[in-house]
Amino acid sequence: MLHGGAILADGDLPSKFSNQKSILNTRHNLTQRQAVGGPSGVNMDPYRNDYGEVCVYCHTPHASNGNIAAPIWNRSIPNTTYTLYSSNTMTQTISQPGAASLVCLSCHDGQQAVDAVMNMPGAGRYSASPNNGFLSTWSNPSGLGPFVHAGLKQSECLACHSSDAGVVGSGAADFTVAALGTNLRDEHPVGVTFPSTSGSGTDWNTPNATSAGNKFFDDNGNNRMDKGEVRLYVGANGPTVECGSCHDPHGVVTSGLTFNATFLRKTSAGSVICLTCHVK
Incomplete structure (x- = not known):
């Protein structure tokens, strides 16, 4: 992401989770209850x-x-129009984000609560359009009964989880960089087609494998789109870069035990993730 590059290049947002072994031990465990x-x-x-x-x-x-x-998928996808990245040097077609971005943006664009699921655990807890009234019927296991569910849109989250929160946010991690909103002009482009001409003499490496129409960089030669491999998704105008091209929400290990920062498919050390596609 361009927005958080300076902050995240050498690490990740602070976390009490170990970021090892399983999504259970990452901040994508939204129960926020750690195994150990x-x-x-x-x-x-x-x-x-x-x-x-x-x-x-x-x-x-x-x-x-x-x-x-x-x-x-257990979340609704609001009909949101995003402000897209643009540049005078950009030659590729860019469209509204595709499915492999919209699933991420269903939390990260700040338009609906992170717990706004369609099918809550248990019988008779379904809503095709989960709203605060529906979400307020849930009782948390700590003993709290149903409550008036907060909107938990971007502004509500950042009221505590930002550097501007003051005493209210004391001890809360600053999630400003993860709250993308609907203006994507300062993020790496998503919904953008990959150049049809790549390889020698160009600024782009060529994906060397295909799976179900998706192009990917098959690093280990097993002809399988492994979670640690960058991929391009099927799009209306050709192979397309989406959030899922570079990020895996469940975590990926490059070396050792710890997942790559910010759920990247490849490490950002030495710009490995960038140089997978870009020739620089």
Whole structure:
């Protein structure tokens, strides 16, 4: 991301999670309850639903959202128009974000709560358009009963999770860089087609494999689109860069045990992630 490059180039946002082994140990565990030690997440119980399950914040095996090409997706996708990246030197077609970006933006654009799932755990807890009234019917396991669910849009989150929060946000991680909003002009372009001419004599490396129409850089030669490999998604105008091209929300290990910072598919050390596509 261009927006957070200076901040995130050498690390990640502060976290009490270990960022090792499983999504359970990352900030994408929105129960905020760690497997071993650390904060219990109870401080967030008045503000978000703790469903007691990690996967349910994005996925459901039943009654999933069939309107987006994402696996058993458990979130609605608002009809949002994004302000797109533009540049005088840009030669490629750029369109509104595709599915592999919209699933990420369903939290990161700040337009709906991070716990706004369509199918909450348990019987009779489904809504195709989850709103605050629906979300307020959930009781958190800490003993709190149903509450008037906060909007938890960008402004509500940053009221605590920003450097401007003052005493209110004391101890809360600054998530400003992760709250992208709908203005994507200062982010790496998404919804942008990859150049049709690449390889020797160009500024672009050539993907060397294809899976289900998606182009990818097959680093280990197994002809399988592994999670640590950068990919380009099928788009109306050709192979397209989306959020999922460079990020895997479940975490990827490049070396050792710890996941790459900011859920990158490849390490940013030495600009490895950038130089996968770009010849510089």
